[in-house]
Amino acid sequence: MKLQLNGIAIDTDVTTLAALLDEQGFAEAKVATAVNGEFVPEALRTAQILDEGDLIEVLAPMQGG
Amino acid sequence: MRDFYGTTLTTGLMLGTAQYPSPAVMMDAFKRSAASVATVSLRRESGQDRAGQDFWAIIRDLNVHVLPNTAGCHSVKEAVTTAHMAREVFDTKWIKLEVIGEEDTLQPDVFGLVEAARILSEDGFNVFPYTTEDLVVADKLLNVGCEVLMPWGAPIGSGLGLNNPYGLRSMRAHFPDVPLVIDAGLGLPSQAAQAMEMGFDAVLLNTAVAKAGDPAAMAEAFAGAVHAGQLAAKADPMEPRDMAAPSTPILGKAFLI
Numbered sequence: 001m002k003l004q005l006n007g008i009a010i011d012t013d014v015t016t017l018a019a020l021l022d023e024q025g026f027a028e029a030k031v032a033t034a035v036n037g038e039f040v041p042e043a044l045r046t047a048q049i050l051d052e053g054d055l056i057e058v059l060a061p062m063q064g065g
Numbered sequence: 066m067r068d069f070y071g072t073t074l075t076t077g078l079m080l081g082t083a084q085y086p087s088p089a090v091m092m093d094a095f096k097r098s099a100a101s102v103a104t105v106s107l108r109r110e111s112g113q114d115r116a117g118q119d120f121w122a123i124i125r126d127l128n129v130h131v132l133p134n135t136a137g138c139h140s141v142k143e144a145v146t147t148a149h150m151a152r153e154v155f156d157t158k159w160i161k162l163e164v165i166g167e168e169d170t171l172q173p174d175v176f177g178l179v180e181a182a183r184i185l186s187e188d189g190f191n192v193f194p195y196t197t198e199d200l201v202v203a204d205k206l207l208n209v210g211c212e213v214l215m216p217w218g219a220p221i222g223s224g225l226g227l228n229n230p231y232g233l234r235s236m237r238a239h240f241p242d243v244p245l246v247i248d249a250g251l252g253l254p255s256q257a258a259q260a261m262e263m264g265f266d267a268v269l270l271n272t273a274v275a276k277a278g279d280p281a282a283m284a285e286a287f288a289g290a291v292h293a294g295q296l297a298a299k300a301d302p303m304e305p306r307d308m309a310a311p312s313t314p315i316l317g318k319a320f321l322i
Contacts (some may be wrong), residue, residue: 006109006110006111007109018201024112025111025112025115026112027112029110029112029115029117029118030117030118030121030154031110031117031154032107032149032150032151032153032154033150034146034150034227034258037142037146039146039149039150039153041149041153042153044150051248056140057109058109058110058116059103059108059110059117059150060107060108060109060110060116060120060121060154061107061108061115061117061118061121061124061154061155062105062106062107062108062116062117062120062134063081063082063083063084063085063091063106064081064082064083064104064105064106064119064133064134065081065082065083065084065104065106065136065221065222065249065271065272
C-alpha cells in the first residue's frame with residue numbers, strides 16, 4: 001500500500017496507524033498523529049485503519065516562538 | 066500579578082525556544098532570563114533522527130510552564146487540529162493560538178482567530194490568542210471564552226517595539242482585570258520595560274534574545290527590564306507635564322546677585 005508519511009511517499013504492508021508508527025521508527029516516541037488532516041488521538045491509533053493514498057502526519061515537539 | 070487561567074507566574078517574561086545558535090545557548094538564556102513560560106511548537110518528526118524527542122527532553126529540564134503554539138496556521142481548521150495535537154503531546158490545556166492572515170506582517174486573521182478560539186474554548190482549552198490591539202476583537206475573544214489576551218507589539222520578528230502605544234494603553238485601560246501579554250515585535254529590553262510600565266502583565270519574545278550576539282546576556286537584560294517595568298507600574302508613575310517644575314526647593318535659596 002502506498003502512503004504519504006510527512007510528505008514523503010512510502011510503501012508499507014501494515015494496515016493500522018499504530019503498526020505504521022512502530023514500523024517507521026516512532027515506537028514510544030512523543031508524537032501526535034493526523035490522517036488526511038484529521039487528528040487521531042493516541043488511544044485510537046490501533047483502530048485507525050489505513051487506506052491506499054492516505055496522508056499521514058506525525059508531529060513532535062519542536063522549537064517555537 | 067493577574068493569574069493566567071489559575072496559574073500565577075513567577076516572572077512576567079515568556080520566552081520562545083526557536084532560532085538559538087545551539088540548545089546549550091538556549092538553556093543558558095532560559096536560566097539567566099528566569100522566564101516562567103517557554104513557547105514551543107509541533108513539526109514533522111523523522112523516525113530516523115527523532116530530533117523532537119531530544120528537544121522535548123531539554124524543555125522538560127527547563128522546569129517552566131510550556132505554552133505550545135499554532136504558528137504557521139492560516140485557517141481555523143488547521144489551527145484547531147494543531148491545538149488538539151499539541152494538547153496530547155505536551156499534556157497541557159494551554160494553547161497560544163495563532164491564525165495568520167497576512168504574509169508580510171504575519172498579522173492575525175482576527176475573524177478566524179475568534180472562531181478558532183470559540184471552538185477550542187468550548188473544548189476545554191485555555192486559549193492565549195495572538196491578536197491585535199483592536200478592542201472590538203478583544204471583546205469578542207473574551208466573549209467566546211478567552212481569559213487572557215496577547216496583543217502584538219509589532220510584527221513577529223521585526224524588533225520594532227510597541228508600534229501603537231495609544232492602542233495598547235487603551236486596551237490596558239479598557240480591560241483592567243484581564244491578563245494582557247505583549248506578544249511579538251519586541252527588540253530591546255527598554256521596549257519590554259515600556260510594556261510593563263504601561264501595566265501589561267507579561268511580555269512574550271523570542272527573536273530579540275535568540276538573535277542577539279550574546280543571547281544569554283540579552284535574556285538577562287530582558288529579565289531586568291521586565292522586573293523594572295513591573296516595579297515601576299506598581300509604584301504609580303508620576304503624570305508627565307509640558308512645563309518645568311523645579312525639584313530643588315526655592316525656599317532658602319541664597320541671594321547672590
